[in-house]
Amino acid sequence: MADTMNRASHDDAPLSTANNEREAIDEATDGLIVQRGDKLVARAVTINRPRDELYAFWRDFSNLPSVLDNVVRIDVLDRERSHWVVKSPGGGIVEWESRITEDREGELIAWASEEGADIPNSGRIEFRDAGSRGTVVVATINYDQPFGTLGRVISRIFQREPKMQAQRDLRRFKQLMETGEVATSSRTHKQLEEERS
Amino acid sequence: MRALTWHGKHDVRVDTVDDPEILNPRDAIIKITSTAICGSDLHLYDGFIPTMMAGDILGHEFMGEVVEVGAGSTLKKGQRVVVPFTISCGSCYHCGKHQYSACENGLPADNQDIGQEMYGQPMAGLFGYSHLTGGYAGGQAEYVRVPFSDVGPIVIPDGVEDDKVLFLSDILPTGWMAAENADIEPGDTVAVWGCGPVGLFAVQSAFLMGAERVIAIDHFPRRLELARRFGAETINFEETDTAAALFEMTGGIGPDAVIDSVGLEAHGFFVDNVLDQIKKSTFLGTDRIHSIRQAILACRKGGRVSMPAVYGGFVDKFPLGALMEKGLTLKTGQTHVQHYMPALLNAIMEEKIDTTFLISHTLPLEQAPQGYKMFHDNQNEVTKVVLKPGMALAAE
Ligand SMILES: NC(=O)c1ccc[n+]([C@@H]2O[C@H](COP(=O)([O-])OP(=O)(O)OC[C@H]3O[C@@H](n4cnc5c(N)ncnc54)[C@H](O)[C@@H]3O)[C@@H](O)[C@H]2O)c1
Ligand SMILES: [Zn+2]
Ligand SMILES: [Zn+2]
Numbered sequence: 001m002a003d004t005m006n007r008a009s010h011d012d013a014p015l016s017t018a019n020n021e022r023e024a025i026d027e028a029t030d031g032l033i034v035q036r037g038d039k040l041v042a043r044a045v046t047i048n049r050p051r052d053e054l055y056a057f058w059r060d061f062s063n064l065p066s067v068l069d070n071v072v073r074i075d076v077l078d079r080e081r082s083h084w085v086v087k088s089p090g091g092g093i094v095e096w097e098s099r100i101t102e103d104r105e106g107e108l109i110a111w112a113s114e115e116g117a118d119i120p121n122s123g124r125i126e127f128r129d130a131g132s133r134g135t136v137v138v139a140t141i142n143y144d145q146p147f148g149t150l151g152r153v154i155s156r157i158f159q160r161e162p163k164m165q166a167q168r169d170l171r172r173f174k175q176l177m178e179t180g181e182v183a184t185s186s187r188t189h190k191q192l193e194e195e196r197s
Numbered sequence: 198m199r200a201l202t203w204h205g206k207h208d209v210r211v212d213t214v215d216d217p218e219i220l221n222p223r224d225a226i227i228k229i230t231s232t233a234i235c236g237s238d239l240h241l242y243d244g245f246i247p248t249m250m251a252g253d254i255l256g257h258e259f260m261g262e263v264v265e266v267g268a269g270s271t272l273k274k275g276q277r278v279v280v281p282f283t284i285s286c287g288s289c290y291h292c293g294k295h296q297y298s299a300c301e302n303g304l305p306a307d308n309q310d311i312g313q314e315m316y317g318q319p320m321a322g323l324f325g326y327s328h329l330t331g332g333y334a335g336g337q338a339e340y341v342r343v344p345f346s347d348v349g350p351i352v353i354p355d356g357v358e359d360d361k362v363l364f365l366s367d368i369l370p371t372g373w374m375a376a377e378n379a380d381i382e383p384g385d386t387v388a389v390w391g392c393g394p395v396g397l398f399a400v401q402s403a404f405l406m407g408a409e410r411v412i413a414i415d416h417f418p419r420r421l422e423l424a425r426r427f428g429a430e431t432i433n434f435e436e437t438d439t440a441a442a443l444f445e446m447t448g449g450i451g452p453d454a455v456i457d458s459v460g461l462e463a464h465g466f467f468v469d470n471v472l473d474q475i476k477k478s479t480f481l482g483t484d485r486i487h488s489i490r491q492a493i494l495a496c497r498k499g500g501r502v503s504m505p506a507v508y509g510g511f512v513d514k515f516p517l518g519a520l521m522e523k524g525l526t527l528k529t530g531q532t533h534v535q536h537y538m539p540a541l542l543n544a545i546m547e548e549k550i551d552t553t554f555l556i557s558h559t560l561p562l563e564q565a566p567q568g569y570k571m572f573h574d575n576q577n578e579v580t581k582v583v584l585k586p587g588m589a590l591a592a593e
Contacts, residue, residue, distance in 0.1 A: 046290065048288065048289055048290050048293070132290075133290050134290070164310055167313075168306040168309070168310070169306075171301075171306035171309060172306045174289075174301065174302065175286075175306065178286065178288045178289050178301075178302055179223070179286045179287075179288050179289075179302050179345070180222060180223070180269060181221040181222055181223060181269075182221075182305075182306070183221075183302055183303060183304065183305045183306070183322065183331075183344065184220055184221065184305055185305055185308070185322075185331045185332040185333040185334070187215065187217045187218070187254075187334045187342055188215050188216075188217065188218050188220075189218055189220065190215070192220050
């Protein structure tokens with residue numbers, strides 16, 4: 001099994017940059033993440049902090065709503081299971097339960113939604129040493145792009161561009177870990193609340 | 198509080214708005230004592246910068262007194278500080294290398310998409326300069342919220358007047374970095390396009406770095422006169438063929454280093470490029486890169502090109518062949534203000550650099566709209582307008 005997100009064949013570029021999404025999903029779900037749909041989003045960010053610290057933050061899923069824009073709440077049910085509450089259009093919410101499928105301390109966490117999820121999804125986050133630059137964090141998410149109402153839900157969840165949304169979330173993660181805060185240009189608490197709601 | 202707000206082309210007003218508050222641990226609130234109108238602010242005034250919203254507070258050159266601090270700030274109430282125009286975190290990889298304007302954390306996450314699309318990487322966060330650079334409220338106001346106040350603002354010793362140190366916020370470090378990027382060697386001749394604040398500080402800096410001759414180019418007699426005061430020879434491009442003059446004045450060799458401190462000017466800066474980029478059509482700035490094109494053609498073979506001037510998008514007829522065939526080096530970028538502030542503060546204290554010569558007009562904040570109009574309409578006489586929130590209104 002390839003343990004990086006690199007395609008085994010053709011060239012050395014990451015899976016997420018493949019022109020053929022179908023092929024990339026096949027490779028990603030061949031051992032890296034559990035298949036949960038036909039959409040793949042992957043992004044990398046370099047964070048100037050040690051690997052262990054980043055892993056520890058992410059491993060406690062209840063921390064994640066502070067950086068994942070559309071996630072309202074994550075209840076940690078036990079060591080492996082968590083319950084996700086995520087914003088949907090019109091002020092509603094979608095929910096699912098997620099189980100950790102692979103966990104290597106300081107290195108990676110992979111998870112997949114369980115049966116009955118409003119939106120089936122799976123993901124994996126890897127932490128790799130980057131010397132004086134800190135840690136390269138690679139997030140890969142696989143999800144189902146449903147039709148009809150749910151299709152609209154999903155596009156709202158990841159906003160217009162799922163890749164963009166994943167990247168915004170990783171930027172917030174980077175900001176919080178590197179600077180201790182998430183950047184805002186609001187001037188007053190009132191504006192900040194409006195911006196974050 | 199009172200603040201200078203943008204409402205549209207040639208429409209800026211002093212409004213009453215909510216006071217800023219501490220929102221993040223590293224924030225500080227500064228009570229503004231002096232703030233300047235920058236040449237770059239005129240681009241906003243002319244309505245050329247997209248993503249401006251009615252009510253946005255302008256101003257990226259400012260200083261004042263610390264009145265409130267977050268738990269993570271190292272500033273103390275009562276300290277006087279000058280604030281850099283770039284918002285840099287001090288803890289990312291780029292800040293660690295003192296490339297502060299390449300900071301990855303100053304811009305809110307959602308504001309980073311546009312830069313990523315346009316330039317391949319997000320830009321820096323800036324005060325008071327549209328939502329492209331974060332939508333941060335600027336300092337042409339009574340108070341301002343300053344993020345990362347533990348690494349940005351520089352504390353000014355008591356007894357040093359505002360006017361001497363205010364320009365540490367932008368144009369002095371910008372002129373200095375422009376000269377530094379020209380890699381000046383003793384005996385060099387340096388040509389500087391544009392005798393605005395940036396160009397004039399580049400002239401002073403070039404001499405301090407060992408240039409033997411500096412040739413300054415502009416068309417405003419008063420600005421050329423200021424350059425001459427610092428020892429520069431001058432070329433008025435309206436009266437003289439600049440390229441020919443530079444060639445002759447350097448015995449046919451060309452200047453060893455050239456500095457473009459003009460930029461796209463109000464006419465084509467940013468808006469066209471940004472909008473065109475979005476529309477995926479061509480940038481119209483064919484005539485607007487006059488200064489950088491001329492600088493590259495004039496530079497001696499193997500010489501250095503420094504470009505502090507701001508450009509926003511794509512250009513036509515860029516002399517790429519000359520750059521290559523003559524073996525030139527080009528350096529540019531938004532200024533790494535935080536990197537230069539301590540040494541430049543010392544240079545000011547030791548009176549090696551003169552800053553106050555630039556200020557032609559001082560007005561109360563309430564008269565900021567008049568200040569903008571004056572600066573916009575008369576660039577020859579008006580070299581720099583400084584606004585003081587505390588100053589009494591002059592009798593009309
Ligand atoms: N790199 C940075 O971080 C940074 C910071 C501040 C300002 N800037 C940029 O630096 C540039 C200069 O700023 P400024 O405040 O001095 O502006 P300014 O508008 O006051 O000065 C520009 C000068 O250039 C002259 N000029 C116009 N066309 C010319 C030509 N063809 N040849 C020679 N001179 C010409 C004008 O007469 C004017 O005096 C702007 O582009 C500004 O946006 C960059
Ligand atoms: Zn400025
Ligand atoms: Zn930084």
